[in-house]
Amino acid sequence: xxxxxxxxxxxxxxxxxxxxxxxxxxxxxxxxxxxxxxxxxxxxxxxxxxxxxxxxxxxxxxxxxxxxxxxxxxxxxxxxxxxxxxxxxxxxxxxxxxxxxxxxxxxxxxxxxxxxxxxxxxxxxxxxxxxxxxxxxxxxxxxxxxxxxxxxxxxxxxxxxxxxxxxxxxxxxxxxxxxxxxxxxxx
Amino acid sequence: xxxxxxxxxxxxxxxxxxxxxxxxxxxxxxxxxxxxxxxxxxxxxxxxxxxxxxxxxxxxxxxxxxxxxxxxxxxxxxxxxxxxxxxxxxxxxxxxxxxxxxxxxxxxxxxxxxxxxxxxxxxxxxxxxxxxxxxxxxxxxxxxxxxxxxxxxxxxxxxxxxxxxxxxxxxxxxxxxxxxxxxxxxxxxxxxxxxxxx
Numbered sequence: 001x002x003x004x005x006x007x008x009x010x011x012x013x014x015x016x017x018x019x020x021x022x023x024x025x026x027x028x029x030x031x032x033x034x035x036x037x038x039x040x041x042x043x044x045x046x047x048x049x050x051x052x053x054x055x056x057x058x059x060x061x062x063x064x065x066x067x068x069x070x071x072x073x074x075x076x077x078x079x080x081x082x083x084x085x086x087x088x089x090x091x092x093x094x095x096x097x098x099x100x101x102x103x104x105x106x107x108x109x110x111x112x113x114x115x116x117x118x119x120x121x122x123x124x125x126x127x128x129x130x131x132x133x134x135x136x137x138x139x140x141x142x143x144x145x146x147x148x149x150x151x152x153x154x155x156x157x158x159x160x161x162x163x164x165x166x167x168x169x170x171x172x173x174x175x176x177x178x179x180x181x182x183x184x185x186x187x
Numbered sequence: 188x189x190x191x192x193x194x195x196x197x198x199x200x201x202x203x204x205x206x207x208x209x210x211x212x213x214x215x216x217x218x219x220x221x222x223x224x225x226x227x228x229x230x231x232x233x234x235x236x237x238x239x240x241x242x243x244x245x246x247x248x249x250x251x252x253x254x255x256x257x258x259x260x261x262x263x264x265x266x267x268x269x270x271x272x273x274x275x276x277x278x279x280x281x282x283x284x285x286x287x288x289x290x291x292x293x294x295x296x297x298x299x300x301x302x303x304x305x306x307x308x309x310x311x312x313x314x315x316x317x318x319x320x321x322x323x324x325x326x327x328x329x330x331x332x333x334x335x336x337x338x339x340x341x342x343x344x345x346x347x348x349x350x351x352x353x354x355x356x357x358x359x360x361x362x363x364x365x366x367x368x369x370x371x372x373x374x375x376x377x378x379x380x381x382x383x384x385x
Contacts (some may be wrong), residue, residue: 028251036247044244052245057252061259128235147201148237172197178232 013076017067027155031062038149039084045144046088047137052116055091059084074158078151079160124182131181139174146171189225196226204233296356 005032006117007016019027036056043055057119063070070079081171132140145151146167153164160167191197196219203216271347279333348356 025253025257028256031247032249032252032256036249036252037244040247041240045240049243049245053247055249056247057255061255063334064256064261065259076367095217121233124231125235125239128232129239132236132239144240147205148240150202150205150207155329168198175197175232177227178236179229182232 014072017070017072017076020064021067028064031034031076035080036060038077039080041148042081042084042144045140045148047083047140048088048091051091055084058091062087063098075155077149078155078158081145081149081151086158095145118158128178128183130185131178133154133176134172134181139170139177142167142170143174189228191223191225191229193219193223193226198225200226200230201233204230219222320357 007019007026011030013031013034016027016031020031036046039056039059040052042061043049043052048055059080063080068082070076132143135143138160142156146153147157151159153167156162156167156171157164162170196216199208199212199216203213208216220230
């Protein structure tokens with residue numbers, strides 16, 4: 001049976017956005033299906049595993065609300081990551097206000113990062129997981145966007161408000177740090 | 188720890204490991220990995236790291252996300268626009284432009300008059316002093332018409348008025364008891380006839 005919706009994996013994000021703006025609800029469904037897991041992985045890399053679903057949901061709500069401002073010269077997924085980062089920071093800020101605790105800026109502190117705690121039986125993977133916990137938040141974000149999402153450094157720079165060169169350095173420092181820690185753990 | 192100096196290969200590793208490379212590029216990277224222990228080790232770590240992140244990511248219920256998006260869109264839609272008359276009625280009476288302008292003028296004049304008033308000898312009736320000091324055609328003389336607020340020729344600025352004239356002006360303002368006597372005859376409020384903007 002043929003696809004009656006006219007939406008396939010070949011349909012571009014820009015075309016889906018146009019269809020959604022014209023009132024096609026299936027286009028929104030396709031966009032969410034296509035990108036929700038990527039956004040979730042990024043949110044986890046930001047250290048927010050416990051609130052992943054809530055934050056991913058907020059990201060899409062905010063994105064669809066502001067979709068008129070989306071410029072098609074950048075990728076929709078990159079734009080979603082930018083919004084996700086903002087959503088996470090906003091949530092942290094409101095939580096800090098509630099707790100009335102003053103903290104250092106995120107980029108300057110190595111937070112406790114237990115998002116990757118899971119039942120991982122493989123010893124080598126356990127070593128990698130522990131090594132990743134030692135990365136700075138910025139290194140983790142760059143590493144995740146590069147490895148699991150395949151973003152080029154220019155787009156990572158857009159998401160994190162940095163330069164492509166700096167992101168490349170962060171990525172290689174992250175890989176080097178993971179390598180060193182795994183090597184140390186193996187000795 | 189083994190190290191490779193081939194930046195191009197190192198940059199290509201994440202895409203190779205995740206299967207995102209074109210066939211030709213993948214073949215080149217594969218050939219490099221066969222002869223470079225450092226990159227082979229790095230590729231293994233990247234694969235493990237990707238797996239760790241994937242396992243740590245909870246599954247997402249997209250139906251809930253879509254419901255939230257729909258709810259947000261529905262709440263952002265304008266409700267039935269209120270009739271223009273309702274909108275006008277909700278305006279505060281003192282927020283109309285003529286009344287605000289009158290209030291601002293009174294405040295300015297009163298504030299400029301304070302030093303003069305402080306210098307008036309005790310027991311002096313300002314109106315009497317005004318009558319004494321001003322001739323009928325004295326410049327800047329205050330004139331009062333029945334039922335109208337005193338108007339003073341301020342073309343030369345407050346600095347050209349004598350103390351007595353300023354006192355007289357102050358007295359007139361005092362007589363207003365701090366309020367505007369009446370609403371303006373007509374208040375020109377813009378009618379909102381474009382409901383789509385509401």
